[in-house]
Amino acid sequence: MPPNVELVLLKQLASCLVIPMFVVGRDRVLVFYNESAEPLVGRRFEEHGAMTLDEWGGALEPSDAEGRPLSDDERPVVAALDRGEPVHRTIHVQGLDGQRRKLEATAIPLVSESQELLGALALFWQPGSGESLKPAVPVAGAPQGQHEIEAILMRRLAGYLATPIFLVGSEGQLLYFNAAAERILGRRFEDMMAVTRNELYEAFRPTDTDGLPLERGTHVLTLAREKREPVHQRFSLRGLDGVTRTVEATAFPLIGQSGRDLGAAGFFWEIEKP
């Protein structure tokens, strides 16, 4: 049977990025994690290969803040696969050094444009972890203005998924958003290409959960780039179709090998449909 292109793209993308990433099949089998994720598992993926979530979760002993073990449907990956919607929560895990750590976790189901559930992408991070990364390195002059492979893979993956995805470059410039994101914004990407960041901000008027305008520089994609770690946020957005939508978003920086700063990608989802 031909391999699933979405998972192939995601695995190849994950292997290029410094942010720890886990790829789970729809049967709850952990089918890949990248080098940066190895400390969370305790071994290289190549040494063990695929493992069930029980095998993986058992080692981490995920719990809530009170130390109560998470039930299956409280685990972000399981919940995301069951509900078909992204799930974000704070969890506590047992590290290999015996210390318990607080992690932010977002699991994003991979749903194809034809609404087939393919698996999930899971991001786990410790707030502040971006500070321990090496300083950002600008890309060493890509030939002829060509995008780097990480951005190419992210854009191609986004083109297959039903979850709204935005991609920005290292200067915060809008590089791409997929068809699902067009529905949030009320505007096609091709019609946005000449829009500046300021115009984009003014047009969509993001506000926080109290209805106050988000200051420039506090948007999830900007924060992910600046903090060099995933960032989760809830905000409201008024699309160009005049509809205000409340969305949650998890954005992660695209940091490639040798610390190359390539921008950020964000997965957005509506939590209160109009």
Added chain:
Amino acid sequence: MKITLRGTRGSLAAPGPETMHYGGNTSCVEVLGDDGTLLILDAGTGIRRLGDELDRSRRRIDLLLTHLHMDHIQGLGFFDPLFWPDLEVHLWGPSSTTLDLRARLSRYLSPPLFPVRLRDLPCQLSLHDVVATGGCTVGGFEIEAQLVCHPGPTVGYRITADGATLTYLPDHEPALGAKSFPDEPNWLSGYGLARGADLLIHDGQYTCDQYPQHMGWGHSSIEHMLAFAEATGVRHLVSFHHDPSHTDEILDRIYGEIKKDRTLPFELSPGVEGQTFVLRGAMADRAANA
């Protein structure tokens, strides 16, 4: 520059009577500059014979690895110049997100996979991460390197000297996940490295029938290779990384049909082990005619 194909086979060495013409050695290309500078692209099994032919008086070799899959490094431990104490060897290649080139290469050049450790090689060895630098200058060669679409950290190289350009993309799957191929130039893996090259050496491992079952393995179908060459406007395409199962007869048939049935905007040569190409840029031609 003079380019000699030392190994054109992909994935696995495929010696035997049925591959005598195109060759069975895995990826290795020799690039000799007019000033005598030597670059070696990849260290597949083809590098062994190259090492036996090199003059002992040579003082420096630059070895550019595209990636560390076995078929591209398997010849390294048998490359005799690495055991010459007076030789300066510069080894260029990609690091990964957490490991530098030395650590990655040491996984192969160490027991149990190989009895000789990298650190025990007698030559004066220096390792360089091409992803961090984006390229380098070696003698008269300007070298650009960029990550390309292939599983694991993998670069392609663009090598320019005296106005002539060679692009080397032996393991490359630019069509992976593309809904329409080729894509816009700035969203096409390898485009910047290949555009307008005088000679493009590119992955052409699979037939169209074989590719769907191998999608994501990191290699091109021959059709994708042709489309990529056209999209990048190269002058001459050399197909490379022949599948181990593609005998001389099969390759003759495939490329014979292409040449008979298609009008291509570039010259096409299926890569043959031992084949040489001489590139002379406009600057060299002007100097020659002065």
